[in-house]
Amino acid sequence: MTAAIPKPPRILIADDEQAIRDEFLRVLCPVASNERCDKELVELKAELFGRSLEEATDRFEVAQCRQGDEAIEAVMEARAAGRPFHVAFLDVRMPPGPNGIEAAAAIRKHDPDIYIVIVTGYSDDDPRQMAGKIPPADKLFYLLKPVHARELTQLARALNEKWKVDQSLKRQQQELERKVAERTASLLRVNEALEKEVSERRRVEEALRKSTKSAQLLQKIAIAANQASAVDEAMQACLDEICTYTGWPVGHAYRLPENGATVLVPTRLWHLDDPDQFETFRRITEATQFRSGIGLPGRVWQSAKTAWIVDVTKDRNFPQSKLAANLGVKAAFAFPVLIGEEVAAVLEFFSREAMEPDDHILHVMAQVGTQIGRVIERKRAEQT
Numbered sequence: 001m002t003a004a005i006p007k008p009p010r011i012l013i014a015d016d017e018q019a020i021r022d023e024f025l026r027v028l029c030p031v032a033s034n035e036r037c038d039k040e041l042v043e044l045k046a047e048l049f050g051r052s053l054e055e056a057t058d059r060f061e062v063a064q065c066r067q068g069d070e071a072i073e074a075v076m077e078a079r080a081a082g083r084p085f086h087v088a089f090l091d092v093r094m095p096p097g098p099n100g101i102e103a104a105a106a107i108r109k110h111d112p113d114i115y116i117v118i119v120t121g122y123s124d125d126d127p128r129q130m131a132g133k134i135p136p137a138d139k140l141f142y143l144l145k146p147v148h149a150r151e152l153t154q155l156a157r158a159l160n161e162k163w164k165v166d167q168s169l170k171r172q173q174q175e176l177e178r179k180v181a182e183r184t185a186s187l188l189r190v191n192e193a194l195e196k197e198v199s200e201r202r203r204v205e206e207a208l209r210k211s212t213k214s215a216q217l218l219q220k221i222a223i224a225a226n227q228a229s230a231v232d233e234a235m236q237a238c239l240d241e242i243c244t245y246t247g248w249p250v251g252h253a254y255r256l257p258e259n260g261a262t263v264l265v266p267t268r269l270w271h272l273d274d275p276d277q278f279e280t281f282r283r284i285t286e287a288t289q290f291r292s293g294i295g296l297p298g299r300v301w302q303s304a305k306t307a308w309i310v311d312v313t314k315d316r317n318f319p320q321s322k323l324a325a326n327l328g329v330k331a332a333f334a335f336p337v338l339i340g341e342e343v344a345a346v347l348e349f350f351s352r353e354a355m356e357p358d359d360h361i362l363h364v365m366a367q368v369g370t371q372i373g374r375v376i377e378r379k380r381a382e383q384t
Contacts, residue, residue, distance in 0.1 A: 068103030
């Protein structure tokens with residue numbers, strides 16, 4: 001089975017003289033005027049001379065136009081149909097429509113790949129001015145009439161080969177861009193996966209760090225509480241350890257008397273990183289008792305649960321802020337010391353900065369509250 005003859009390169013001729021167009025057709029497309037070139041002859045020629053079928057055909061598909069506007073329309077239609085012209089030969093003067101220069105400029109806007117040859121019989125036409133109007137310069141050529149057949153054929157062949165090379169390079173460039181885009185997308189996916197893995201690892205490491213730190217805190221408090229000879233000693237150790245654990249500068253304890261009193265009584269048990277800075281806050285706090293539900297300690301007493309205040313200076317249920325404009329504290333949390341379901345004491349802690357709630361800290365503090373509650377329960381049992 002013999003191979004099909006490929007479609008010949010397409011060339012556009014625009015000239016207002018029929019004789020010129022006929023001569024272009026005779027030179028560039030001899031098959032159109034002489035039917036001797038049949039399929040078997042073309043294939044034999046290709047086999048004998050070792051050339052491709054397209055090269056062996058030695059002809060072009062030629063379209064003709066009389067005016068510049070016809071040439072512009074032909075280029076647009078060919079481009080839209082997916083069968084663009086490789087080369088366009090345009091006469092400079094084609095009255096009454098646009099001349100060859102104007103037509104070439106319009107054609108270039110619609111087809112950036114086409115090679116344009118300006119054909120003129122006037123030597124006063126300046127090629128440099130033409131190149132300035134119809135860029136790029138490497139796709140614009142100048143041919144002076146009268147045109148010799150061999151010169152015309154060689155130019156048409158050369159420009160056709162350049163067009164094919166351009167298209168091959170364009171396809172290679174597009175393929176390269178596609179591969180680069182795919183590779184970039186693949187690298188982005190890998191990078192995202194790595195970032196997720198790193199983020200997850202950091203999250204796990206942070207959780208492990210917190211868990212280890214919390215376990216160490218509970219162990220230290222348990223040891224200190226068991227070694228304490230009195231409840232106050234155990235609670236003082238608890239205040240100190242929790243302030244070290246959190247990095248917060250202030251810790252204080254409230255106690256609920258055993259005689260059925262209805263108020264929380266402030267103790268003189270404190271942890272103060274800077275006693276002078278927090279002197280006003282300490283003095284006001286030690287003079288303030290809380291009923292159930294009032295202030296941070298009262299809320300914890302009422303609910304028997306941990307509580308957090310982002311900024312005590314903006315909290316309506318924080319009485320101390322009404323007594324002093326600058327207490328030196330912002331964020332606060334507190335937790336109950338429980339004996340079973342009974343609240344025996346409330347421990348509160350303060351930071352210099354406003355802070356959002358930390359659920360992990362609150363969870364650990366709830367365990368500390370239960371731990372200290374067992375110490376108080378044991379001490380009470382020893383006293384009886």
